[in-house]
Amino acid sequence: PGHPTAGLCKTRPTDLVFIIDSSRSVRPSEFEQVKVFLTNVIDGLNVGPNTTRVGVVNYASRVKNEVSLKTHRTKTALVKAVSKIEPLSTGTMTGLAIQFALNVAFSEAEGARPKSPDVSKVAIIVTDGRPQDNVKEVAQRARDAGIEIFAIGVGRVDMTTLKQMASEPLDDHVDYVESYSVIEKLTKKFQEVFCVSDLCATGDHDCQQVCISTPGSYKCACKDGFTLMDDGRTCSACGNAAIDTVFVIDGSKSVRPENFELVKKWINQIIDKLDVSDKNTHVGLVQYSSTVRTEFPLGRFNNKKDLKEAVKKMDYMERGTMTGMALRHMVDSVFNIAQGARPGVQKVAIVFTDGRSQDYIGDAAKKAKELGLKMYAVGVGNALESELKQIASDPIGEHYFYTADFKAMSQIAKKLQINVCEDPCECDTLVKFQKKVEDALQALNKKYILYGD
Numbered sequence: 432p433g434h435p436t437a438g439l440c441k442t443r444p445t446d447l448v449f450i451i452d453s454s455r456s457v458r459p460s461e462f463e464q465v466k467v468f469l470t471n472v473i474d475g476l477n478v479g480p481n482t483t484r485v486g487v488v489n490y491a492s493r494v495k496n497e498v499s500l501k502t503h504r505t506k507t508a509l510v511k512a513v514s515k516i517e518p519l520s521t522g523t524m525t526g527l528a529i530q531f532a533l534n535v536a537f538s539e540a541e542g543a544r545p546k547s548p549d550v551s552k553v554a555i556i557v558t559d560g561r562p563q564d565n566v567k568e569v570a571q572r573a574r575d576a577g578i579e580i581f582a583i584g585v586g587r588v589d590m591t592t593l594k595q596m597a598s599e600p601l602d603d604h605v606d607y608v609e610s611y612s613v614i615e616k617l618t619k620k621f622q623e624v625f626c627v628s629d630l631c632a633t634g635d636h637d638c639q640q641v642c643i644s645t646p647g648s649y650k651c652a653c654k655d656g657f658t659l660m661d662d663g664r665t666c667s668a669c670g671n672a673a674i675d676t677v678f679v680i681d682g683s684k685s686v687r688p689e690n691f692e693l694v695k696k697w698i699n700q701i702i703d704k705l706d707v708s709d710k711n712t713h714v715g716l717v718q719y720s721s722t723v724r725t726e727f728p729l730g731r732f733n734n735k736k737d738l739k740e741a742v743k744k745m746d747y748m749e750r751g752t753m754t755g756m757a758l759r760h761m762v763d764s765v766f767n768i769a770q771g772a773r774p775g776v777q778k779v780a781i782v783f784t785d786g787r788s789q790d791y792i793g794d795a796a797k798k799a800k801e802l803g804l805k806m807y808a809v810g811v812g813n814a815l816e817s818e819l820k821q822i823a824s825d826p827i828g829e830h831y832f833y834t835a836d837f838k839a840m841s842q843i844a845k846k847l848q849i850n851v852c853e854d855p856c857e858c859d860t861l862v863k864f865q866k867k868v869e870d871a872l873q874a875l876n877k878k879y880i881l882y883g884d
Contacts, residue, residue, distance in 0.1 A: 452558035453518035461611035475622030490528035491519035501542025525562035561589035653775035677715040681784040682748035700844040719757035720748035730771035754788035758795035
């Protein structure tokens, strides 16, 4: 019989080694209770060569390797092996046991997987005494090697050495029970330690298009060109007033300080036209010169007053013109969900420059458009028309603007129609984007938009 939580649990791949004390002070009946505890924790795991591998190290004055990580590929075989373990009934060499786990049990020869961010290494130590050797240094070495250590103390255990063994934060990694008869009350805790509940992955959600996992829960989103309806589940192709807009502003020295002030006024003139609110338009700002800086991310300020204040505070960089680097930063960092971009919301970028880029812009501009970003290119002074056209979305004529003079920029602000359309149902640009965007996203890594099943 599986544990009820086992179905909901996606356990992340783990190499798990139990290190159990069977010294003289542990009576045979108590040792049986430790084995029941191990069995219960194993029962909640997703056991298998590609999921969780389990090993057991038994120790007293000496150390005995009872089960290697490579020995059993199934839960049944593992539970059977645990039931056969006998107590050693001698001293308490806990340091020796940790050293053994580090050198042998967690070695690739014994079935541990090569170190990688995808596989957790976890040791659970159960002891009821004071170690007869030193544990502090060896536990530190094990933790430095990437092994997360949980220490369970029973009865008259020495708490100081227990804390020396465990990983930080100690509150999560040190447990104490009064006697072996109540150790099973820790079962639930350890099943939860290994359980990553991902409701999107298990299909326990009712999202129509995109499901995004949140700890212990989920929220729904829509593909680009669709809007999440008020029920929070379904998506509609109409009424999508939500737009994520990012300004990418050239702060190179050729702009000059007085003109940089005009550029800031120009940004605020456009912000005035946008439907800025928590649910509708969000605005982010990037400045670049020889380096790139996010002045503020999408969604930090959701009213015009705060946005315009933040734009006024932007400090002029006054160096080179790395437009390609700025476009890459915009795609990878600013339009990134982790940085406040919203899944399934139309993305618009307004790139402003006054001169020739010092790096290559083609790839970054192409990638941005393939992701369905709507790109506006605005050039002043020495800006190259060929570069502006490379940046601009199709139809290019509607997406790039050039003026010889900074003072004429306000005319561009009047012409720039960012609001994708009055009524998206009649608006076919979205539908055109639709197919392109979906294909690009399917191919794209999940960094940009989290795709549901």
